[in-house]
Amino acid sequence: MNWANVINETLRYLETNIMTVQGPKEVAMEVHVSSSYLQNSFQMITGYTIGEYIRSRRLYLAAMDLIEKDEKIIDIAARYGYETPESFTKAFTRFHDATPNEVKKKNKPAKAFLPLKLTFSVKGADTIDVVFEKMPEFKIAGVSDVFDNDTCFQKIPRFIYDFMKDREENIYYGLSVGECDTVLNEEGKPWYKDHEGITFEERFLFMVGTDYKGGEVPDGMKVVKIPETIWAKFRCRDNSSEVTQEMRRYIFGEWLFDVDEYEVVDEYNIERYGIPNEDGTGFYNEIWIPVRRIKK
Secondary structure: OOHHHHHHHHHHHHHHOOOOOOOHHHHHHHHOOOHHHHHHHHHHHHOOOHHHHHHHHHHHHHHHHHHHOOOOHHHHHHHOOOOOHHHHHHHHHHHHOOOHHHHHOOOOOOOOOOOOOOOOOOOOHHHOOEEEEEEOOEEEEEEEEEEEOOOHHHHHHHHHHHHHOOOOOOOEEEEEEOOOOOOEOOOOOEHHHHOOOOOOOOEEEEEEEEEOOOOOOOOOOEEEEEOOEEEEEEEOOOOOHHHHHHHHHHHHHHHHHHOOOEEEOOOEEEEEEEEEOOOOOOEEEEEEEEEEEOOO
16 A cells, blocks of 8 residues: 555545545545544644644635635635534634635735645655564553544643553553444443444544453443454654654654555554563553555
8 A cells, every 4th residue: 555645645535525525534435544544644744634624725715715706704604614604704713813804805814725735755664663463352451532633642641641640550551443343342342332422533532551351340441352463563762752652653654655565454553651671771662553464
């Protein structure tokens, strides 16, 4: 799978269907990849979630309509999917730092947001320690919450710290899950379906926890089962959240574009924290991506 082509196909699809596209799941189906991995990679490469990109392009086009067409603001608001002029004005003003009326009368300029066109140059792949390992299923017991793609880097480190601070275990897991049928709850059903009413277009489930070997589940914690799979395991150079996030940017911004022997298989991935270095000094983290080998 050539992920450079995937991202450019995503951009082409978004631009062709900018007025009608519903969200990341629709785009992922069109370009034939996992929704969560597409969203991660798109955000690492462009700096925007897919939802942010759609909203920004529509608000730019709405501004052009205000400037170039003799139409009422209420009609333009409806064209771009806003149910009321008030909701349109709020979103428009936040993006352009000017009201629709100010832009229409040319009292203030609109913010430009042109279609992205990307070229890729993959670097650094030979400096990353990655191994491929098949592992049997295992279980994690922990606490979970739902996070937005655009704020997760800021909120998840605190969520992890709050779980770890009063505990005595040495090694912890961070599990990210989208609409995935293979990560199961205690009843053997897809875990994400426990969260009825939550959409996963721009969100995902995140659990921080430890290995579960059986017995009583601590209060406030849940158990999930991770399926047998082949993992691409990436080793971070230390156990800081900054380095772990840097590694995620590398995986979704470079590694996926360069690997051609394996492909990702589902809407989940794992971080593993606090692994002791072999020399007994310090700790490091890992990121695990579920993959399968591509048949040639």
